[in-house]
Amino acid sequence: MPQYPNRQFLDFEQPIKELYEQIDQTKKLAEKNSKIDYSQTIEQLENSVFERRKNITAHLTPWQRxxxxxxxxxxxxxxxxxxxxxxxxxxxxxxxxxxxxxxxxxxxxxxxxxxxxxxxxxxxxxxxxxxxxxxxxxxxxxxxxxxxxxxxxxxxxxxxxxxxxxxxxxxxxxxxxxxxxxxxxxxxxxxxxxxxxxxxxxxxxxxxxxxxxxxxxxxxxxxxxxxxxxxxxxxxxxxxxxxxxxxxxxxxxxxxxxxxxxxxxxxxxxxxxxxxxxxxxxxxxxxxxxxxxxxxxxxxxxxxxxxxxxxxxxxxxxxxxxxxx
The missing domain is CATH 3.90.226.10 (2-enoyl-CoA Hydratase; Chain A, domain 1)
Structure with a gap:
């Protein structure tokens, strides 16, 4: 899965950027607190990224293309x-x-x-x-x-x-x-x-x-x-x-x-x-x-x-x- 820091986002891609930021924050929490398993949360957020990408593609205007x-x-x-x-x-x-x-x-x-x-x-x-x-x-x-x-x-x-x-x-x-x-x-x-x-x-x-x-x-x-x-x-x-x-x-x-x-x-x-x-x-x-x-x-x-x-x-x-x- 592409990593957020290496990506640039267009204005209508901002919801995807927000999901990446949540993934980054969750990974940092996982590093600080190894007793709690965050893997399921991270997986759900990553799936949300794919779903959001799919939704964005389905409703693009000519200018967005x-x-x-x-x-x-x-x-x-x-x-x-x-x-x-x-x-x-x-x-x-x-x-x-x-x-x-x-x-x-x-x-x-x-x-x-x-x-x-x-x-x-x-x-x-x-x-x-x-x-x-x-x-x-x-x-x-x-x-x-x-x-x-x-x-x-x-x-x-x-x-x-x-x-x-x-x-x-x-x-x-x-x-x-x-x-x-x-x-x-x-x-x-x-x-x-x-x-x-x-x-x-x-x-x-x-x-x-x-x-x-x-x-x-x-x-x-x-x-x-x-x-x-x-x-x-x-x-x-x-x-x-x-x-x-x-x-x-x-x-x-x-x-x-x-x-x-x-x-x-x-x-x-x-x-x-x-x-x-x-x-x-x-x-x-x-x-x-x-x-x-x-x-x-x-x-x-x-x-x-x-x-x-x-x-x-x-x-x-x-x-x-x-x-x-």
Whole structure:
């Protein structure tokens, strides 16, 4: 069971924090008074933690799911790679400008099968967040991703992408080096790639930053991830000139996994442990790996030509609209 001192809690997770504090106090009493058996009390409190996590998960608002997708303890791409793959070898650089630390990727074995895994990586502390640019890739990051996809195609290896970004880096220097072109090029090339592509939204899936590695045969989305053209905060700022309406924006954007599945924008929702993926890294990775393997098995035997045609049809028919008047 996770230990309270190593955890950070969101506002709606405070009841869980209070239970952990009670557990800590009870353990201290047990240390001071060995004649009294507190084990049953501690066990009841620990069971209450699991029950509270389950209840919280069952009644989350869209904004709370956005908060969970950004939870500082949530597993990022490298954590999933560590938990799902063996013999992983990271590949660096775009062979043109530099190695973008916000985009990571390389070859590894998924239960004995060699695959190419590519994804955005956020930092786990202040120093690494700056190093990783908060998961916001520059053009060279997307060009590195494309280079890795072409390596996979050359050696006939499936591609798995793990999407977790607040968006592509919006700085002037990124635009000067062709941010829009790099993302558009990736979308074009991923449609035509001859090997299977499985895309997984594991956290934030914002705008073109997500689409730059988000075109594939199957699109998976974790239960507490979000996927939309703009963040709730930025949407609120544009429409209401304030961040205060971010919860309303999250509701109206229809950005949750359930919404995306209803719009046929994702193929499958990947369940998370009660309370969110940050409560159990091993279980989260195991569930995601099972869904990835299932998706790979569904598209593995298609010919490259058929695979390309199905991708074109899949993304060409996306979109829901209503005509009025």
């Amino acid at each position: 956005v908060q969970l997708s950004r939870h500082p303890d949530r597993p990022y791409t490298m954590k999933y790679i560590d938990k799902m793959l063996t013999n992983f070898i990271e590949i660096h650089g775009d062979r043109n400008v530099r190695d973008d630390k916000a985009m990571v990727g390389g070859l590894g074995e998924l239960d004995g099968e060699t695959v190419m895994v590519i994804g955005q990586q956020k930092g786990i502390n202040t120093k690494t967040r700056q190093l990783r640019n908060f998961g916001m890739a520059n053009p060279e990051g997307y060009r590195k991703a494309l280079r890795l996809m072409r390596i996979a195609e050359k050696f006939n290896k499936p591609v798995i992408t793990l999407i977790d970004t607040p968006g592509a880096y919006p700085g002037m220097e990124a635009e000067e080096r062709g941010q829009g072109e790099a993302i558009a090029r990736n979308i074009y090339e991923m449609i035509r790639l001859r090997v299977p592509i499985i895309c997984c939204i594991i956290g934030e899936g914002a705008s073109g930053g997500a689409l730059g590695i988000g075109v594939g045969d199957r699109i998976l989305m974790m239960e507490n991830a979000w996927y939309t053209v703009i963040s709730p905060e930025n949407c609120s700022t544009i429409l209401w000139r304030s961040w205060e309406k971010k919860e309303v924006a999250a509701e109206q954007l229809k950005l949750t996994a359930t919404d995306m599945k209803g719009f046929d924008l994702v193929d499958d929702i990947v369940p998370e442990p009660d309370g969110g993926a940050h409560w159990d890294y091993d279980l989260s990775a195991s569930i995601l790996k099972d869904h990835i393997k299932k998706a790979l098995n569904e598209v593995r035997d298609l010919t490259p030509e058929r695979r390309t045609q199905l991708r074109i049809e899949k993304f060409g028919k996306m979109g829901h609209w209503q005509e009025i008047g």
